[in-house]
Amino acid sequence: MDKKRMLIEELKLKNFRNFPNFSVNFKDGVNVIYGPNGSGKTSILEAIAYLSNPRSFRGARDFQILKIGENYFEVEGKVLSEDERHVIKITYWQDENKKEKTAYLDGFKVKRFRDIQEIFIAIPFSFRNYSMIDGSATQRRDFFDDIFSLIDLDYYETLRNYEKLLEERNENLKMDEIDKNYVLYLAKEMQPLAEKIVEKREKMVEELSQYLDPIFRIEYKSEFKGKNIADYIEEDISRGVTTLGPHTQDDYILYYKGNPAKHYASEGQKRLFYLSIVLAFKSLIEKTKHYEPVFLFDEPVNVLDAHLLERFISNLSGQVIIATLSPLLGAHNIGLTLEE
The missing domain is CATH 1.20.1050.90 (RecF/RecN/SMC, N-terminal domain)
Structure with missing residues (x-):
């Protein structure tokens, strides 16, 4: 049976971590988000993963993801699933009395978060987890x-x-x-x-x-x-x-x-x-x-030397998004600065 392909093509963030308003585009194959520590590389992976499983893979609660001084955040992704394009959007809002998290698929509110997982799966691995x-x-x-x-x-x-x-x-x-x-x-x-x-x-x-x-x-x-x-x-x-x-x-x-x-x-x-x-x-x-999800890898060079990293990437297919300090040859490289 052919595997179902999943890709994320564009990510938009509002008030997510330190990003007041941010967007980025990805390509099929290997994508690398690179930049100095503190530039938000891991936060971007966290946001992508949040679109398929709306909880932080870093163990943070939703109110801790919220940009300081704000009362809501939005994560929106344009995704490709089995040759069909969809827009997934997850919003979190809070005040002194209430907290609310809502997911939308193509503009319509979904009843269960698991409904999104049938459209888009992004699997995060932090190499700190070893x-x-x-x-x-x-x-x-x-x-x-x-x-x-x-x-x-x-x-x-x-x-x-x-x-x-x-x-x-x-x-x-x-x-x-x-x-x-x-x-x-x-x-x-x-x-x-x-x-x-x-x-x-x-x-x-x-x-x-x-x-x-x-x-x-x-x-x-x-x-x-x-x-x-x-x-x-x-x-x-x-x-x-x-x-x-x-x-x-x-x-x-x-x-x-x-x-x-x-x-x-x-x-x-x-x-x-x-x-x-x-x-x-x-x-x-x-x-x-029977699907090929998006794989997210946070700082693999903290654990793998250049040879092992190359061997590891060669075992992967589909869309891969890596957060690291430096660009990689042959990848779609996305640079961040501390000002992002």
Whole structure:
């Protein structure tokens, strides 16, 4: 089956990060956004990714993306999807009493953000993320949650619904007067979502592993599996937080030649492990979704030397957008300055 092509042709920003009003055009193939640190290279990648998954891949909340002193931002992209052109626009607005995020496709408001993902997918990878191999379980959960959300839109919605309930429950657990019945009710609402998250994580690790270099292995380890959130209500009340769930102790154990990579792999091997995950994910999404999404890479030269970067890019097809300090030969280079 032929793969569905996806491209972004133009990006427009208003009050997004440090850009009051900004536009840029892209071409098919390799695009490079280059410039000094602080010029907004990563913010442009963040905005492109926001068009397909309206949350920051840098972990920022929407109000933190908003340009200081403003009360709204807009991200608009002209995209090409299977030879059809579309305009996607996402707006965020806030005042003292309300926050609102809205998505539009070709001028019409969409009911669900996932409707946009059927038109345009941009997948961000920050090469700073390879530090997750040595980092915390939270870092690894966040990394895999982001990429699995793009493989499986049902996982994305399940995770978002779980997180909303979790946030509400934690807020209630911090109150001076706790409504025990209500926090117990929330635990029961969260339980089937939590079980589904674990089940899908296990399945997606198994699928991703089929495309991974065999010297590397990923194991998902769930401390939550087989347990019930409601059973821990007394401890939750005592500590003022939801202590059990796939958001706490569950982890992805990464192995190099059968041994934990964080202890036994060299820095170069850890970088190759991260590259192997990226390329495995690319293969998986193209195999299962039958589309070729836009790939976004933030500062690959921080991790890859020139030879490894060239090898990496040669394994990619479709539209690729890279943020880095210097232009690359043969790419469509877009220069930024600190004044942008």
